[in-house]
Amino acid sequence: MVKLLQITDPHIGASEDYRLAGVDTRRSFGIVLEQASLEQPDMLLLTGDNAGDCSEAAYVHFFQQVNQLGLPYYWLPGNHDRIDTCEASEGATPFERSFVVGSCNIIMLDSVIPRSPNGRLGEAELQALEQSLAENTSANVLVCLHHHPVNINCAWLDQQMVADADEFFAVLERYPAVRAVIWGHIHQEFNSEHKGIKLHSCPSTCIQFKPNSDDFALDLAHPGYRVLELEDDGSFNTYIRRVEIPDLGVDHSCLGYE
Ligand SMILES: [Fe+2]
Secondary structure (H helix, E strand, O other): OEEEEEEEOOOEOOOOOOOEOOEOHHHHHHHHHHHHHOOOOOEEEEOOOOEOOOOHHHHHHHHHHHHOOOOOEEEOOOOOOOHHHHHHOOOOOOOOOEEEEOOEEEEEOOOEOOOOOOEOOHHHHHHHHHHHHHHOOOOEEEEEEOOOOOOOOOHHHHOOOOOOHHHHHHHHHOOOOEEEEEEOOOOOOOEEEEOOEEEEOOOEOOOOEOOOOOOOOEOOOOOEEEEEEEOOOOOEEEEEEEOOOOOOOOOOOOOOOO
């Protein structure tokens, strides 16, 4: 069995004073990472919005916090990130698109449209996905991206869904080894299925968005991460672990975020 942890949307700021809707995102990320590392995972999957302001200082801090765990990890970009700044930062590891753990090939995708909160894979990314799946020799495949490829019943977030999700699923459907798709961005837990492929999102390590809300709204749920326990036969167990953070400081009067 391989134990993977999905950790997402830390929104680290350029300085210690940075707050997202009242939350000290450096502190909450650190506490979630500390809890997560106690699970003794084989690997961490960081699914975007590594920085809240795509500053180099934010990425330096992000990699410092992750590197000090001494665990294998991979990351992909979110709409608040810039891949080039992220990769050029001190302590950075590169954005890697495909790697194998146990019997599973993990594919990381870039769903970011520059300077937009919306998601789209585009021709090049879909081709890279197809190529990776065609060359895959692992029995099982897990696909990771930042944006949601299905509607989640939050109108304000559903505008930002992967625009070419139909094309995305058309590729996945051709490869029966694909077991699951996981993503970040929506700052809440969501679980579904598409033609036998399991679909899962993950809470953020900082603020949470309210499920089933048409307009922007913050939720009272605690930060958290997702556990994925993969078996060699392709079956897996997955669940969310919440991390209670004292004095998290969420400003519930906040009406939106950039
Ligand atoms: Fe985010």
